[in-house]
Amino acid sequence: xxxxxxxxxxxxxxxxxxxxxxxxxxxxxxxxxxxxxxxxxxxxxxxxxxxxxxxxxxxxxxxxxxxxxxxxxxxxxxxxxxxxxxxxxxxxxxxxxxxxxxxxxxxxxxxxxxxxxxxxxxxxxxxxxxxxxxxxxxxxxxxxxxxxxxxxxxxxxxxxxxxxxxxxxxxxxxxxxxxxxxxxxxxxxxxxxxxxxxxxxxxxxxxxxxxxxxxxxxxxxxxxxxxxxxxxxxxxxxxxxxxxxxxxxxxxxxxxxxxxxxxxxxxxxxxxxxxxxxxxxxxxxxxxxxxxxxx
Amino acid sequence: xxxxxxxxxxxxxxxxxxxxxxxxxxxxxxxxxxxxxxxxxxxxxxxxxxxxxxxxxxxxxxxxxxxxxxxxxxxxxxxxxxxxxxxxxxxxxxxxxxxxxxxxxxxxxxxxxxxxxxxxxxxxxxxxxxxxxxxxxxxxxxxxxxxxxxxxxxxxxxxxxxxxxxxxxxxxxxxxxxxxxxxxxxxxxxxxxxxxxxxxxxxxxxxxxxxxxxxxxxxxxxxxxxxxxxxxxxxxxxxxxxxxxxxxxxxxxxxxxxxxxxxxxxxxxxxxxxxxxxxxxxxxxxxxxxxxxxxxxxxxxxxxxxxxxxxxxxxxxxxxxxxxxxxxxxxxxxxxxxxxxxxxxxxxxxxxxxxxxxxxxxxxxxxxxxxxx
Numbered sequence: 001x002x003x004x005x006x007x008x009x010x011x012x013x014x015x016x017x018x019x020x021x022x023x024x025x026x027x028x029x030x031x032x033x034x035x036x037x038x039x040x041x042x043x044x045x046x047x048x049x050x051x052x053x054x055x056x057x058x059x060x061x062x063x064x065x066x067x068x069x070x071x072x073x074x075x076x077x078x079x080x081x082x083x084x085x086x087x088x089x090x091x092x093x094x095x096x097x098x099x100x101x102x103x104x105x106x107x108x109x110x111x112x113x114x115x116x117x118x119x120x121x122x123x124x125x126x127x128x129x130x131x132x133x134x135x136x137x138x139x140x141x142x143x144x145x146x147x148x149x150x151x152x153x154x155x156x157x158x159x160x161x162x163x164x165x166x167x168x169x170x171x172x173x174x175x176x177x178x179x180x181x182x183x184x185x186x187x188x189x190x191x192x193x194x195x196x197x198x199x200x201x202x203x204x205x206x207x208x209x210x211x212x213x214x215x216x217x218x219x220x221x222x223x224x225x226x227x228x229x230x231x232x233x234x235x236x237x238x239x240x241x242x243x244x245x246x247x248x249x250x251x252x253x254x255x256x257x258x259x260x261x262x263x264x265x266x267x268x269x270x271x272x273x274x275x276x277x278x279x280x281x282x283x284x285x286x287x288x289x290x291x292x293x294x295x
Numbered sequence: 296x297x298x299x300x301x302x303x304x305x306x307x308x309x310x311x312x313x314x315x316x317x318x319x320x321x322x323x324x325x326x327x328x329x330x331x332x333x334x335x336x337x338x339x340x341x342x343x344x345x346x347x348x349x350x351x352x353x354x355x356x357x358x359x360x361x362x363x364x365x366x367x368x369x370x371x372x373x374x375x376x377x378x379x380x381x382x383x384x385x386x387x388x389x390x391x392x393x394x395x396x397x398x399x400x401x402x403x404x405x406x407x408x409x410x411x412x413x414x415x416x417x418x419x420x421x422x423x424x425x426x427x428x429x430x431x432x433x434x435x436x437x438x439x440x441x442x443x444x445x446x447x448x449x450x451x452x453x454x455x456x457x458x459x460x461x462x463x464x465x466x467x468x469x470x471x472x473x474x475x476x477x478x479x480x481x482x483x484x485x486x487x488x489x490x491x492x493x494x495x496x497x498x499x500x501x502x503x504x505x506x507x508x509x510x511x512x513x514x515x516x517x518x519x520x521x522x523x524x525x526x527x528x529x530x531x532x533x534x535x536x537x538x539x540x541x542x543x544x545x546x547x548x549x550x551x552x553x554x555x556x557x558x559x560x561x562x563x564x565x566x567x568x569x570x571x572x573x574x575x576x577x578x579x580x581x582x583x584x585x586x587x588x589x590x591x592x593x594x595x596x597x598x599x600x601x602x603x604x605x606x607x608x609x610x611x612x613x614x615x616x617x618x619x620x621x622x623x624x625x626x627x628x629x630x631x632x633x634x635x636x637x638x639x640x641x642x643x644x645x646x647x648x649x650x651x652x653x654x655x656x657x658x659x660x661x662x663x664x665x666x667x668x
Contacts (some may be wrong), residue, residue, distance in 0.1 A: 190351050191384035195398035195445070196372040204396070209388045 013217065039268035045260045057267035067268070069243055070251040076158060078226045078249060085222060089173020090215070096174070097181040099224045114171040122235020125164045126151065129236075154244040157237055161245045164236055165229070169222060176218035180211030213290045220283040227276055248272055297362045297452035297485050299325040302528040304357035306343050306509075317343040320357070325502075325572060330479050330486040334496040335506035336532070341489045344506070345455050348487060349378045361452060369425065374404035377446035381458040383438050385430040391417070391441050392426040398449045398522040416448040419478070436467040443478070450498060453485040460495060472498060493533050507530050521582075524647065530580050538647070539586070543579040545572065550648075552579055553616040555596045561643050568661045569648075577657070578649040583611065585621035585642035588631060595638030600631050614639070 038057055040050035061067055096107060113121070128136050129150035132275070137147045150160040184207060192202045230249035233239060239246035239254075252272065256265035306318040308417040318340040333341035346352040348359060359366045368375050377398075385394050395416055399409045415425040420440040430438055438544030439459060448452055459475070460468045476499055479486055490496055496503050497517045503527075505512045505520060511527040524530035524538065544551045548559045548570070559569045579582045589595055601620075602613040605627065612623050612631060623639065631637060649656045655663075 185382075185384070187380050187382060187384040188386060190371075191378065191380060191386075191445075192401070193351065193371040193378060194374075194378040195401055195449070196375070197397070198372075198400035201401050205400075206386060219603055250512070 016109065019149065034266040037263050040263045042263040044262040050263065052262075057264045058271065061264065061268050061271060066243075067248075068252060070246050070248045073158070073243070073245065074227065074247045074249075077161060077165070077229075077245075078223060080158075080162045080220065081169070081226055082222050084162065084166050085170045086219060087171045087282075088170050089139055089218075090177045092170070093174045093177030093181055097178060111171045112174060113168045114175075116168070118168065118229075118231040119143070119235040121168050122165065122232045125160075125167075125183050126236050129164075132272075137235050151237055153242060154241055157241055157244045160235060161233055165226070165232060168232065169225075173218050177211065180214035181207065183214075184210045187227055213287055214284055216287050216290065220280060223279060223283070224276055227279070228272070298327045298360075299453060299485060300360040300363075301344070301348070301489065302358040302360065304347060304359065305355045306340070306347060306352065307407055309353045317509055318347070320356075321509075321511055323504060323511065323514065325485060325487060327485055328483045329501045330488060331502050331504060332496040332500035333487065333489045333494060333504050333506060334500075334532075335491065335512075337491055339506040340509035341491075341504075341506050342457055343509075345457060345487055345489050348453075349376055349455050351378070352376050374447075375452045377449060377451040377454050379442045379454070379456040379459050380463060381445050382460075383430075383435075385438055385441055385445075387430055390427050390468060391422065391433070394430065394441055395444045395448050398445060401607065402449070412448050413444075414464065416444040419481075420444050420474075421449070435462050436464075436471060439463060441470060443475075447478070447482065447484075451484070456486065456488045458490055459488075460490070461492070468495075475499060494535065497533075505532065507532075509559040522645075523656070523659075524580070525656055525659045527578060527580075527649050530647065530649070530656075534582060536583055536622050536624075538580045538582050539623075540649070541579045541581075541619050541621065542651075543577055543648075544578060545569070545575050549576075550579065552596070553619050555616075555641075557641075557643065557646070562646060562648075563644070564646075564656060565648055568657060572657065574651065576651045578651055578654075580647040580649060581621075581641060581645055583622050583624040585645040586621070587640040587642075588612070588623070588625055588637050589640045595640050598637060598639055600633055600635045600637060603631065603633055607659055 037050060039052055041053050041057075042048075042050035092110070096103065096110070128134050131137060131147060131149040131152055134150070136150070141147060148156060150156050186209075188206050189202060192206055197205070222275060228249055229247060230253060233245050233247055233250060234253075237245045239250040248268075249272075252265060252268050253266060255261050301321050301323045304318055304321040305316075306486065308315040308317055320339075323345060333344060335341045342622060343352060347354050350366070350369060351375075354367060355385060358365055360366065361374060361376075383450060386397065389397065392413060395413045396409050398514060399412060404412070413426075414423065417426055420443060422437055422440050422444065425433060425437060425441075430441065433441070439462075442457075443459070446456075456475075460471055472495060479499075488496075488499060500517050502514060503517055503520050506512050507528050513520050513529045515523075520529060521533055527540060534571055543550055545559075550557045550559060550562070562569065596616065598614040598616045598621075600614050604611040604613070608627055610625050610627060610629065610631075612625055614621055614637075615625065625631075650657060650660055653660065
C-alpha cells in the first residue's frame with residue numbers, strides 16, 4: 001500500500017493547528033470584535049445593530065467624573081495594599097528564612113490564604129467585619145475598644161478592603177521573597193561577615209540587590225492583579241458603601257452587565273488594558289536594567 | 296601581622312543521626328608573618344579549622360588566640376581577618392571595583408582613602424583594567440585575583456585562604472601559585488592556607504601542617520616533612536609518587552628487605568635506638584629518587600622492572616622483588632625495559648624506618664617516649 005508521507009512541517013502544523021484555532025476563536029476574535037464594538041453605540045440587550053460613533057465612547061469615559069472616582073478608588077487601594085503587602089511579605093520572609101522546628105508546617109499555614117477563592121474570602125470577611133455581630137468587633141470590644149462599622153463607613157470600608165486583600169495576598173509576597181532569599185549563596189554572607197559588614201550593611205548591599213529582580217516580578221504580578229481585582233471587593237462590599245470601594249473593575253462590571261452599555265464598556269476595558277500594559281512596561285524596563293548587571 | 300595560636304581546639308558536628316568529630320584537639324602556633332599551609336585529604340578537618348580561626352564556625356571546645364587575645368567568642372567581623380573562599384564568593388551584582396571596595400565601605404572608610412586603597416590592591420594584582428567589569432564576565436583566574444584583592448585591601452591581621460587554586464586550570468594555577476608566594480613576601484602578613492595539593496603546599500609554605508581525621512600528623516618546614524615524615528601517612532601523602540614503604544624484618548643487627556640484608560651499623564640515623572627496638576617486623580621507607588638503577592653494581596638489590604611511566608624529563612619505574620612492589624624515579628635517558636632484571640642502589644642515609652603497629656617513624660616515636668618518660 002502506498003501512503004503519502006507527511007513532511008515534518010506538515011506534522012508540526014497538524015499538532016499546533018487545533019490550538020491556534022481555539023486561541024483565535026476565544027482570544028483573538030473577541031479581542032478584535034470588542035475593539036470594533038468600542039467604537040460603536042452597541043448594547044447587547046438592544047435590538048439595534050452597532051452604529052459607528054468614532055472615539056465618542058473613549059472621550060466620554062475620560063471626561064466622566066464618576067468614572068474618575070473609580071480610578072481614584074483603585075489607585076488608593078492598589079498603592080496601599082501593594083505597599084503593605086510588599087513590606088510585610090519581605091519582613092515575614094526574612095523571619096522565616098532560617099532553619100527552625102516546625103518551619104514546614106508554619107509555612108504551609110502562612111501560605112494557605114492565597115489558595116482560597118477570592119469571592120469566598122470576601123464573603124467570610126464580610127461576616128468577620130460585620131459591625132454588630134462580627135467576630136473582629138467582638139474581640140476588640142473585649143479589650144474595651146469601641147465597635148467599628150468596618151463596612152458601613154466610607155473611609156473604613158476602603159481600609160477593610162486593603163486589610164482583607166493584605167490577608168489574602170501577603171503570602172504571595174512572602175513566597176516570592178523567600179524564593180529570592182534562599183537563592184542568595186550563603187558564602188556571600190560569610191564573605192561579608194569577615195569583611196566586617198554589619199547586619200544592616202549586608203542586607204542593604206547584598207540581600208536587597210540580589211533579590212530585587214524577584215521582588216520586582218512579585219510587585220508586577222501583584223499590581224496587575226490588584227488593578228483588575230473584582231471578586232474580593234464584590235464579595236466584601238459590592239463596591240459600597242456608596243462608591244467607597246468601587247474599583248474600576250466593579251464600575252466596568254456595572255457598565256457591561258447591569259447597564260448593558262456594551263460599546264462603552266468595551267472602550268472602558270481597552271483603557272484599563274492600556275493602563276496595565278503601560279505600568280507593566282515600567283516594571284519590566286526596571287527589571288531588565290537590574291538584570292543587565294552581572295547576571 | 297599577628298600570631299595565631301590554637302589551644303586544644305575541638306569541633307564536633309552533630310546531626311540527628313550521627314556525630315562527626317571534624318577537629319580533635321588541635322594545638323598549634325602560627326608565628327607572625329608566616330605562611331602556614333594546612334595539608335590533608337578531603338574531610339581531614341583542615342577547612343573546619345580555618346573556618347574556626349575566621350569565626351565562621353564556633354569551636355565545640357578549645358581556644359583561639361590572635362596576638363594573645365582570646366577571640367574564641369568573637370564574631371567573624373570582630374576578628375579583623377580576611378578570608379578567600381574556594382568559590383571566591385564575589386558579589387555578583389557588583390563590579391570588580393565595588394567588590395574590592397566593599398570591605399572598606401563596610402567600615403565607613405573615607406572615600407578618597409577607598410579610591411587609593413582599591414587602586415593599590417587592583418594594581419598590585421594587575422587587574423586594574425577590569426575594574427568596571429562584573430565577576431561573571433571574568434575568567435576564573437581573574438575572579439580569583441579579585442577575591443585576593445578584596446582580602447588584602449583592608450590590610451587585615453591575617454589572611455585565610457581556602458583552597459584558592461583548586462578551581463583553576465593547571466597552567467593558571469602554577470602561575471597564580473608563584474604570584475601568591477610573591478604577594479606573601481611583599482606583604483608579610485600572617486597567612487593560613489588550606490589545600491589538599493601537596494605540590495602547592497611544598498612550594499608555598501613556610502610551615503606545613505599535615506592533618507588527617509581531625510588530628511595534626513606533623514608540623515614542619517616543607518623539606519623537613521618531606522625528608523623526615525613522622526609517620527606512614529605523611530610518608531605516603533607527601534611526594535608524588537609517595538615514599539616507597541616496604542615490609543622489612545629486623546634480625547639481630549641486620550634489617551632484611553626481601554633478599555637484601557642491610558647491617559644496622561650502616562643506618563647511622565637509627566644506630567642508637569635500633570638495638571633497643573623489640574619488634575621484629577617494621578616498615579622501611581625510601582623516597583623514589585633515592586633508588587638508582589645501576590646494572591653494574593653486583594651488591595645492589597635485584598629487582599624486576601614491571602612498568603615504565605614516562606613523564607617528560609623523567610621516568611617513574613615500577614619494580615618488584617618477590618611480593619615487594621615499589622617505584623623509583625630516574626632520568627629520561629636511563630635505558631631500561633619492562634620485564635628486565637636490574638640491580639638497584641639504595642641511598643642508605645635516606646632510609647626511614649617505621650613501627651608497623653603505630654605507623655610512627657622510629658626516631659620520632661623514640662623521642663616522644665623519652666619526652667613522656
